[in-house]
Amino acid sequence: MAVYLDNAATTKIDSEALNKLIETHKNNYGNPSSLHKMGVNSEKIYKLNLEYISNMINAKPSNIIITSGGTEGNNTGLWQIIRFKNKKKKILTTKIEHPSVTKYWEFLKEEKGIKVQHYGYYNNGEYRVDDLYEKIDDSTGLVTIPFVNSEIGFLQNIEEMTQKIKGISKEVLIHVDGVQGFGKLKIDVSKLKIDTMSFSSHKIHGPKGIGGLYIKEPDKFVPLLYGGGQQKNLRSGTEDIPSIASFGKTCEIASKTMDENYEKVKRINKMYRELLPNYIEEVIFNGNLEKTSPYILNLSIKDIKSEVLIHFLEMDDIYISSGSACSSNYKGISETYQALNIPQNFLDGTVRISFGRYSNEKDVKYVVEKIAKYTNEIRKMVRR
Amino acid sequence: MYNNISMSLGEIVLKGRNRGYFENKLNQSLKRVIDDKEIKIYRDRGKVFLDIDDNIDKMVRKISKVFGIVVVSPCVKIESDLEDIKNTVVEYVNFKKESRNIKTFKIKAKRADKTFPVKSMDLNNILGGEVLKNVEDIKVDVHNPDLIVNVDIRSKTYIYSEKYQGGGGLPIGSNGRGLVLLSGGIDSPVAGYLMGRRGVKVDCISFHSYPYTSIRSNEKIKELSDIMSVYTGPMKVYFVNILEIYRQIKEKCQEKNTTIIARRFMMKISEKIAQREEYDCLVTGESLGQVASQTINSLRVIENSVDIPILRPLIGNDKTEIIDTARDIETYEISIQPYDDCCSIFSPDNPVTRPNLDNILEDEKNLDVEKLVEETIENSIEIYNTK
Numbered sequence: 200m201a202v203y204l205d206n207a208a209t210t211k212i213d214s215e216a217l218n219k220l221i222e223t224h225k226n227n228y229g230n231p232s233s234l235h236k237m238g239v240n241s242e243k244i245y246k247l248n249l250e251y252i253s254n255m256i257n258a259k260p261s262n263i264i265i266t267s268g269g270t271e272g273n274n275t276g277l278w279q280i281i282r283f284k285n286k287k288k289k290i291l292t293t294k295i296e297h298p299s300v301t302k303y304w305e306f307l308k309e310e311k312g313i314k315v316q317h318y319g320y321y322n323n324g325e326y327r328v329d330d331l332y333e334k335i336d337d338s339t340g341l342v343t344i345p346f347v348n349s350e351i352g353f354l355q356n357i358e359e360m361t362q363k364i365k366g367i368s369k370e371v372l373i374h375v376d377g378v379q380g381f382g383k384l385k386i387d388v389s390k391l392k393i394d395t396m397s398f399s400s401h402k403i404h405g406p407k408g409i410g411g412l413y414i415k416e417p418d419k420f421v422p423l424l425y426g427g428g429q430q431k432n433l434r435s436g437t438e439d440i441p442s443i444a445s446f447g448k449t450c451e452i453a454s455k456t457m458d459e460n461y462e463k464v465k466r467i468n469k470m471y472r473e474l475l476p477n478y479i480e481e482v483i484f485n486g487n488l489e490k491t492s493p494y495i496l497n498l499s500i501k502d503i504k505s506e507v508l509i510h511f512l513e514m515d516d517i518y519i520s521s522g523s524a525c526s527s528n529y530k531g532i533s534e535t536y537q538a539l540n541i542p543q544n545f546l547d548g549t550v551r552i553s554f555g556r557y558s559n560e561k562d563v564k565y566v567v568e569k570i571a572k573y574t575n576e577i578r579k580m581v582r583r
Numbered sequence: 584m585y586n587n588i589s590m591s592l593g594e595i596v597l598k599g600r601n602r603g604y605f606e607n608k609l610n611q612s613l614k615r616v617i618d619d620k621e622i623k624i625y626r627d628r629g630k631v632f633l634d635i636d637d638n639i640d641k642m643v644r645k646i647s648k649v650f651g652i653v654v655v656s657p658c659v660k661i662e663s664d665l666e667d668i669k670n671t672v673v674e675y676v677n678f679k680k681e682s683r684n685i686k687t688f689k690i691k692a693k694r695a696d697k698t699f700p701v702k703s704m705d706l707n708n709i710l711g712g713e714v715l716k717n718v719e720d721i722k723v724d725v726h727n728p729d730l731i732v733n734v735d736i737r738s739k740t741y742i743y744s745e746k747y748q749g750g751g752g753l754p755i756g757s758n759g760r761g762l763v764l765l766s767g768g769i770d771s772p773v774a775g776y777l778m779g780r781r782g783v784k785v786d787c788i789s790f791h792s793y794p795y796t797s798i799r800s801n802e803k804i805k806e807l808s809d810i811m812s813v814y815t816g817p818m819k820v821y822f823v824n825i826l827e828i829y830r831q832i833k834e835k836c837q838e839k840n841t842t843i844i845a846r847r848f849m850m851k852i853s854e855k856i857a858q859r860e861e862y863d864c865l866v867t868g869e870s871l872g873q874v875a876s877q878t879i880n881s882l883r884v885i886e887n888s889v890d891i892p893i894l895r896p897l898i899g900n901d902k903t904e905i906i907d908t909a910r911d912i913e914t915y916e917i918s919i920q921p922y923d924d925c926c927s928i929f930s931p932d933n934p935v936t937r938p939n940l941d942n943i944l945e946d947e948k949n950l951d952v953e954k955l956v957e958e959t960i961e962n963s964i965e966i967y968n969t970k
Contacts, residue, residue, distance in 0.1 A: 504795075
């Protein structure tokens with residue numbers, strides 16, 4: 200059996216969610232915009248499941264749009280700076296964002312003259328943001344917050360941050376990249392002063408190609424996509440009812456199992472942190488457990504190449520990742536790692552182990568032993 | 584209106600008594616790309632033809648990649664009868680006028696069959712007159728016409744205008760069998776293509792060191808060989824894992840010699856497989872001076888490890904020329920994908936550029952070379968057949 204520890208990249212779909220997906224494709228393929236009975240049935244499914252999805256973060260269904268996933272959600276969130284029509288042109292953002300945030304502000308900078316300023320810095324196992332507040336000024340239109348960073352798992356206290364930001368300026372929009380936290384950590388948007396928050400289905404054992412965006416003020420929202428006026432004109436495109444039904448199911452399950460899973464992965468995460476140093480010399484953990492999501496464990500092993508370790512492990516059907524699967528396609532080091540100042544001889548040996556609902560305590564020792572075995576092997580081979 | 588494709592052969596024509604052998608090989612290549620038993624290939628006085636009614640453009644494109652063919656033309660085939668020819672030429676000019684703006688034309692008649700009663704020059708006049716009389720709004724221009732109507736008289740008559748370049752060279756299989764050392768870079772697929780064009784029936788061998796290289800780099804090799812096979816015909820790719828060899832080199836030899844010794848192993852393994860599977864030569868993408876292992880000195884030291892001929896079609900080419908060909912044959916985009924190939928992880932920081940054969944041989948004494956070659960082939964070979 201595969202030991203899949205790359206859940207921050209994507210997850211195995213839950214079997215109930217999968218059944219829902221197939222069943223809905225078979226039986227409810229009508230377009231919810233159609234006038235006939237099949238259309239009506241599809242619309243019912245849509246409404247019901249939108250409720251399950253919005254319940255996950257204690258939002259009203261009218262404050263949620265369904266998107267194609269996290270990337271669209273983040274793009275659309277940043278796009279909201281357009282609401283200020285050039286009056287406020289500055290985005291405040293961190294250096295540990297997902298490329299769907301970074302690449303989009305680069306686009307806005309190029310095409311719309313948006314200015315970008317960074318906040319936050321790495322300090323002693325956490326990504327601190329206390330320098331944010333002094334940077335908020337009259338020109339600031341939007342602040343992005345990576346709720347859970349996808350590479351190291353750095354966790355931000357959104358409640359405190361949003362309080363302070365809105366305390367300084369009520370007008371500033373706050374976009375939260377919620378992709379790595381949604382369905383795993385508690386989020387209650389009714390208590391948070393955020394304007395938009397992206398989330399995704401396939402990171403929590405749901406179907407791929409679907410996600411959502413929370414929007415606090417739909418009447419002020421500027422859509423990214425225009426067309427047939429679906430989703431109350433906020434996001435055009437025929438609704439993918441089978442995926443929505445399946446995502447709804449996923450959320451239903453996730454909300455029931457959230458606490459139990461959280462405790463489990465925290466235990467597993469701790470086990471790795473305790474066991475690995477017993478088996479391998481010179482390993483450093485990037486990020487404190489207290490200041491990161493327990494779903495992500497990032498570490499650097501001296502004098503190995505993480506890619507080689509990954510290939511060794513795949514032979515045993517163990518799957519981990521080198522950094523973030525999205526940024527490891529690019530050559531060069533991602534900004535997150537640059538911020539961390541990992542020593543050069545550790546940097547190449549940086550891996551991410553990320554957990555999900557199917558992760559197991561009983562696999563930990565097995566995986567640690569394999570990592571140790573291959574680390575020794577690789578250290579013999581890779582010249583320094 | 585087209586109902587036939589004509590093909591002119593290049594160098595085969597010069598092959599005298601061996602011509603039959605070359606034509607036979609060409610026939611095999613054509614049958615493969617045509618892939619339709621209904622379509623018959625036949626010869627008519629030195630040229631090759633096939634009758635075809637549908638999808639002519641697609642077929643012309645396919646044939647333009649066949650080695651041994653210099654020119655491909657879609658054409659109209661009729662009986663070699665003067666009245667027929669007259670009528671068809673008029674009809675043909677009208678047909679061509681439908682698809683583009685043609686104001687001027689020229690007839691270019693040629694008799695491969697000298698028994699045809701009307702001489703070429705006279706035919707030009709007769710057919711030209713016929714067109715002027717029967718086609719509206721058109722004039723003759725012998726210097727720079729919008730349309731050239733070739734009338735090629737053989738046992739049948741063929742009328743055509745377009746001349747597309749064929750694959751050139753000699754038919755695959757007419758010049759023995761070769762084993763291409765395929766690395767995943769830009770050069771080696773081009774080398775394989777070029778030797779294929781000289782008639783060598785090529786297969787490939789590729790070295791990797793999984794898990795120090797990724798599964799994706801082998802997938803890349805498969806993709807490259809699939810593209811090459813459009814020209815070379817179906818190929819085999821032998822994948823060989825040489826990790827154990829690197830391991831032993833690392834343990835027992837000087838670091839600066841790693842690349843050269845590893846290359847010598849690749850040659851030996853390739854030679855061994857060539858002997859077993861009856862290949863006549865090895866083919867590499869080496870280009871003089873491109874990297875440390877491609878200096879004259881290095882080439883000599885590497886070559887010394889084997890007896891089999893090593894063909895290096897790119898030896899005198901500049902990188903830009905190689906890239907141009909790689910773009911033409913559409914391997915370039917795949918070659919530049921950035922997966923570590925088997926050279927990069929084990930390359931020493933300071934490789935020797937002027938290796939000394941005696942030093943290398945001395946270093947190799949620390950290894951059981953024969954055994955390593957045997958065991959590597961025995962334990963790791965995997966074969967991929969192109970699509």
